[in-house]
Amino acid sequence: MREWWRDAVIYQVYPRSFQDDDGDGVGDLKGITRRLPHIASLGVDCIWLSPIFTSPQKDMGYDVSDYMDIDPLFGTLADFDALIARAHDLGLKVITDQVLSHTSDQHPWFKESRQSRDTPKADWYVWADPLPDGSPPTNWHSHFGGPAWEFDPGRGQYYLHNFLAAQPDLNYHNPDVVDAILETCKFWLDRGLDGFRLDTVNYFFHDQELRSNPPADAKPYVMATDLYGMQSNIYNKTRPENLGFLERLRKLTDQYDDIMMVGEVGEMGRRSIEIMGEYTAGTSRLHMAYSFAMLGPDFSVDHFRGCIEGFQQGAPDGHPKWSFSNHDVPRHVSRWAEHAVSEDDMARFACAMLMSFEGTIGIYQGEELGQTETDLTYDEITDPPALRYWPAVKGRDGCRTPMVWEHDAPNAGFSTGKPWLPVKAPQAARSVDVQEIANDSILHFYRQMIAFRKAQPALRDGKTTFIDLPEPILAFSRKSGAQSLTCVFNLSKEPQQVTLSGKAKIVGPHHAGIEDTVLTLPGNGYVFLEGEGVKLG
Template sequence: MTATAMQLSPDTDLDWWKGGIIYQIYPRSFQDTTGDGIGDLNGITQRLPYVASLGVDAIWISPFFTSPMKDFGYDVCDYRDVDPMFGTLEDFDRLIATAHRLGLRVMIDLVLSHTSDAHPWFQESRSDRSNPKADWYVWADPKPDGTPPNNWLSIFGGQGWHWDARRLQYYLHNFLSSQPDLNFHNPDVQDALLDVTRFWLDRGVDGFRLDTINFYFADKELRDNPALPPEKRNATIAPAVNPYNHQEHLYSKNQPENLDFLKRFRDLLDEYPGTAAVGEVGDAQLGMQLLGEYTRDGQGVQMCYAFEFLAGDLLTAPRVVEVFDKLETAAPDGWACWALSNHDVTRHVTRWNLDEQGARCYATLLQCLRGSVCLYQGEELGLNEARVAYEDLQDPYGIEFWPEYVGRDGCRTPMVWEASNQNGGFSEEKPWLPVAHEHLGNAVALQEEREDALLHHYRRVIAMRASEPALRQGEQSQMKADGDLLHFVRSDGTTRWFCAFNLGGDAASVHPPEGDWTFVEGIGGTDPGRATGAGGMRLGPWQYTLLKSA
């Protein structure tokens, strides 16, 4: 193990991830230090003191590996190196060392289900049908009429198969045609990917975010997916205009063999105490069930996130109750990681049409729920979804479906550090995506000067969660929705918290359970004077109250 990896203190909390808070960094858009308009690893290192000041436990860095960048790093052609646009391995080592000195753990995004078609593995695999890596990818002969072997579709639109003239076969791609899917049924592929995982663990990383964790295996028999009835279709994973929603993806993903591989992955993690992984479960119908299966104690990753809180419809009080009821039924022993925004979905301030009070309400709710938490860069500033003109679009997903779906560029525009120029302190040159003019008024430097800014509210509620075991890892009970009013109890055997949130535009009354409650001050919400009494309390639109009982 490298010297960097040894810097973690031996008394480090090995279960830091359970109830922990992870801050996602999209490296292209965080901080540019080279003047090319693209963020880099040294830019992340430069801004780590700011991230540490938020009080989070860890950072998750989206892919920075060598890549043709057709899908901005999610198409890897060298798992063991840094793309030159982001820096070098030495830059990454400095980032790790700086993060650890600041008390931050570092998680990196591992894209294991597929590679770039420029990866040497694929170049060898496609050369003929008899080379040593001939079945490292999912290859199949055409049907007699020359069409693909089955009806599987790509999330990015169209068929999930691409014809290769070298082998006279189709290869599977669940995403872009330049992202061929690896064949996990081949044990050599699994071994190679676990070797990659060990490479980064030895370099000192504290964990991983596993991209598309339920896409690793495809059905060996390549059976057709059945049609999904219209009433069961939803746009949680793919936009409504995408025919991907018309299938039940029974065979193209979610295969039972995945559990065996995740056990191997977990066994490797357990060789490095204190490391953890969070999996992205991309499935509109089975998300909670898979979350439970993949986070079963010691058998898979420590935590997973599904897309329930990342969906387009407003996260209402009944919806929160529905999600947790489903979690309790499908994954009673599972561990969820909740997020409201990330690099793949419209920022939640825009998605749910929130004003600042609404943003404060949801930020507080997120820190009170049982599970772990992911925050996305700029969320703490209240950034909305940027409007990106068609001529400035970079995302192939948006370009394919524009204008009905404009893609993911609007949530990936650069972080705004200051308001002194149009680039927001991100770069001295033209950024790869334009900085939204309206974001400049939300810049970090401006909010640092205002005690009532949303940024400071995030710091307060993060500190609240970090200091209260009942909120971080305690039990959750008595969750109920009364119209727009959501309330529940968190407890750890010593302390109880009563948490109530009005997630609507009309006033609502709430009555705490019996107990000697004290109003939790310093995090906003309601007037402390209205926090107790036989008549309960009245919450205005988007107000909340937190009560504590020892």
């Protein structure tokens, strides 16, 4: 039997911003549970909850201080159990964000570790002596700016943190750490969870020799600062030992039915595709992985084709997950605006293209509304990199603003209190209630496109073969059994024409037309053609 996750559509919920039911301005589990019918109505298969575990919230929950409890900000374990039960009643699987590479500096493990060099947990984190001149042990950078090392005067040593200084990295070279982490994962599987989204999955191990990184070979990609990308980060992440831990984790999940793990590969470009392939190869590692390859500014035939073909070649037995937006990057409708006829045109085009890709699909809350990036002022932001480097770094808050439910309700129905991030008019205008009553809305288009994907064997499990056409036309065929679909997309704002031969019938949602032997695609046009022998030229 084919596993449920292989052609699934996964909906990411950012709990702080989905629905606030207790009026404190921050979303909660009861609010998510109340809104689950909306998610189910899209036709998706699974929800991914961003971090909900106990945390000081220095990095919005990605700094965990207790792996086996719910943060009171979001609710209780009973609320979590109720959410799982309701989701399962609606036919939805549930996975949670597991932030395993680092903890909060308020975690009891770290509090004990930093007391002295002689405690039982002294080497549960990555500690190292200063260099003779007092400088950090290596040249490694933090993603959030500055060195990846923080000096602790109590121990007289530095500790490693790939992100905030309040997020010390665990020492996975210590087998006791691995055992403890696996126990925390088992806790949630025993409560009925359907799997994990593994944050920064290639960061678990570091180079024990503490070698400094060489300079980057290529132009750096700016994530939070430009310094991190200026190095070839070969010693602080993606170490070979990562694979052994993933295999231990897979053995645990294989003890349960229908569990799925998806790993976030913290890397850009073609290298990220290679890592995705390596981490999903065979049946003893991750079930699937995704990277930032499609979450950046690149928008070209060469880029999208290169990502997919790169994965096909690098991991013929692996499995990818593709997304255009999440909580870490600007929303794609805004990110790709220069290529769009209009925001709505880009929203529909991106949905059609994403739903045609082979593998598992991820969508981010509000994406089904064609939501745009929120423009925030300095006094409104909360994201640590933006607070530190504004205005050069705008941060991630613009994609994290609250979900909009009712256009004329306070805060668009998200909360009766003051929201942790503001709800602004351009975002409120795209509310769920407005789109429900408009038959041509982006919301209805997402439902149609997801239903179309699920109804076509070729889109569910068909193999992809690309068709050689020049920019800006992306074209490929998907074949499964007796069905053959040709998918064609115009990545530009200008109309394009393609010569067509063979018997072809337009099926499903489309923004294109055929006259005689000419296929005409308006700006941001797309079409699905059914039939054998279809040729484009």
